[in-house]
Amino acid sequence: MNKIKKIISLFFFTILFHNGIFSQAKISTIAVIGTGYVGLVTGTCFAHLGYSVICVDIDEKKINELKKGIVSIYEPQLTDLLRKELSRQKLFFTTHAEKAIKQADIVFIAVDTPMNDDGNAYMGYLNTALETIGKALQKKTIICIKSTVPIGTTDYAEQLLLSHNVSSDLFDMVMNPEFLREGSAVYDFLNPDRIVVGSHSFEAAHTIKNLYEPLLQEKIPCVLVDPATAETIKYASNSFLAVKISFINEIANLCEKTGADICQVSHAMGLDKRIGSYFLKHGPGFGGSCFPKDCNALLHIAKNHGVILRTLAACLQTNQEQRTVPVKKLLEHLVSLDGTTIAVLGLSFKAGTNDIRNSCAITTLELLQKHGAHIKAYDPIANNAMQKLFPDIQYCNSLETALCGCDAAIIMTDWCEFKQLENAPYHQIMKRPLIIDACNVLDCKNRFLQHFVISKIGKR
Ligand code: UGA
Numbered sequence: 001m002n003k004i005k006k007i008i009s010l011f012f013f014t015i016l017f018h019n020g021i022f023s024q025a026k027i028s029t030i031a032v033i034g035t036g037y038v039g040l041v042t043g044t045c046f047a048h049l050g051y052s053v054i055c056v057d058i059d060e061k062k063i064n065e066l067k068k069g070i071v072s073i074y075e076p077q078l079t080d081l082l083r084k085e086l087s088r089q090k091l092f093f094t095t096h097a098e099k100a101i102k103q104a105d106i107v108f109i110a111v112d113t114p115m116n117d118d119g120n121a122y123m124g125y126l127n128t129a130l131e132t133i134g135k136a137l138q139k140k141t142i143i144c145i146k147s148t149v150p151i152g153t154t155d156y157a158e159q160l161l162l163s164h165n166v167s168s169d170l171f172d173m174v175m176n177p178e179f180l181r182e183g184s185a186v187y188d189f190l191n192p193d194r195i196v197v198g199s200h201s202f203e204a205a206h207t208i209k210n211l212y213e214p215l216l217q218e219k220i221p222c223v224l225v226d227p228a229t230a231e232t233i234k235y236a237s238n239s240f241l242a243v244k245i246s247f248i249n250e251i252a253n254l255c256e257k258t259g260a261d262i263c264q265v266s267h268a269m270g271l272d273k274r275i276g277s278y279f280l281k282h283g284p285g286f287g288g289s290c291f292p293k294d295c296n297a298l299l300h301i302a303k304n305h306g307v308i309l310r311t312l313a314a315c316l317q318t319n320q321e322q323r324t325v326p327v328k329k330l331l332e333h334l335v336s337l338d339g340t341t342i343a344v345l346g347l348s349f350k351a352g353t354n355d356i357r358n359s360c361a362i363t364t365l366e367l368l369q370k371h372g373a374h375i376k377a378y379d380p381i382a383n384n385a386m387q388k389l390f391p392d393i394q395y396c397n398s399l400e401t402a403l404c405g406c407d408a409a410i411i412m413t414d415w416c417e418f419k420q421l422e423n424a425p426y427h428q429i430m431k432r433p434l435i436i437d438a439c440n441v442l443d444c445k446n447r448f449l450q451h452f453v454i455s456k457i458g459k460r
Contacts (some may be wrong), residue, residue, distance in 0.1 A: 032055045032108045037057075038110045054103065056094055056096070056100045097136065102134070109147055112147070148238075220277070227430070252458030255459070282440070299312055326438040334434070380417055383397075398446060437457075
């Protein structure tokens with residue numbers, strides 16, 4: 001019966017929509033629950049597109065700082081944009097979730113879904129957000145999930161609200177995944193490759209689609225699907241990119257044996273439009289808060305459905321092994337690391353961020369400690385973050401102090417700053433002129449680098 005009702009309403013809605021009756025639906029206020037990097041970027045960018053946005057978080061200290069325009073995460077353009085929208089009174093911050101939800105026409109959920117010990121996604125924050133929304137709803141509101149969630153979560157969320165006696169007339173559920181890279185999240189939001197909107201409600205799907213109208217004018221495709229498809233698109237996209245990285249890392253390891261040039265191999269592969277040049281950069285493996293978590297979650301979701309994703313499982317295994325390669329390379333040059341001093345250059349999971357979650361540098365630090373090396377670590381912006389995890393190693397405030405007196409240096413993040421090694425005789429301040437360039441940052445033909453022994457992943 002419900003299905004028939006849905007089909008009839010879809011039919012009438014299609015007619016009304018094409019006559020332009022709903023396309024003008026005016027959105028006055030958006031609430032965003034969760035001010036992590038996804039929530040904060042989403043809220044700020046929607047404010048930038050002209051909407052009135054209230055961002056909510058339970059962390060009072062964080063909200064007070066955000067109200068003053070202080071952003072604790074390092075994300076290019078974000079602070080400037082946020083301050084601009086604060087002063088234009090398009091962007092507000094609060095800890096009063098219910099008040100914000102009551103004012104909103106659309107509530108975005110952008111809370112964390114971290115990885116449980118068993119590899120599944122932890123749904124506690126999402127459930128709490130849904131309960132709060134359920135209690136606060138007074139008028140018809142669209143609830144839109146931005147967080148990366150297991151397939152079936154949007155439908156489960158709907159059922160959860162209904163089971164808490166929230167009337168189905170009060171809400172529509174939508175899944176609208178994000179494809180924001182840390183370090184270029186604002187750029188990615190404003191220049192998307194595609195917008196994905198998943199809902200059973202045609203009207204709600206189009207309202208969310210219309211939110212992005214200023215971007216869609218640039219001919220950016222918007223894919224309207226059902227929620228499970230939207231959830232799958234997000235996991236499959238991240239997993240596919242991770243597979244690309246593991247694949248090129250294995251080819252790099254092969255090139256090391258055969259003498260082929262991995263940079264030329266990946267460059268020429270990328271010129272094939274069917275392959276594409278992105279995410280073909282070899283290195284010490286992938287890290288961050290998304291790829292490892294989402295690949296593991298997709299593996300578990302599939303397993304729960306009796307499906308084995310062999311390619312993805314292999315990708316994760318390859319990545320685990322790849323993360324040990326920099327220290328293995330070091331051991332090829334220094335037979336024992338016991339009592340040596342090693343500079344670790346770069347701690348964040350990639351350049352352009354101070355985020356160290358699942359950073360490959362963590363594996364390197366652990367292995368160096370296990371082998372008894374004294375570690376001098378340096379990152380342009382991530383020293384403080386790593387200090388919380390590794391309080392006992394020595395942190396340096398410049399490249400030069402990190403290198404001083406070291407037996408070797410390992411480059412673990414492709415920060416531009418490390419190119420400085422090409423500009424001066426740094427070999428003179430090291431005990432031994434040995435560099436493991438795990439991120440392929442250095443141009444070995446450079447004259448100052450002639451004094452170094454440089455070992456690269458993928459190169460003989
Ligand atoms: C990733 C996706 O790229 C975003 O589209 C997605 O929205 C986001 O996850 C998320 O799910 O929230 P992010 O984790 O910020 O974004 O970083 P990426 O730029 O994708 O890099 C991930 C890891 O892969 C890094 O460790 C990076 O160094 C590594 N990588 C990337 C490579 O080793 N080679 C490459 O060619 C590209």
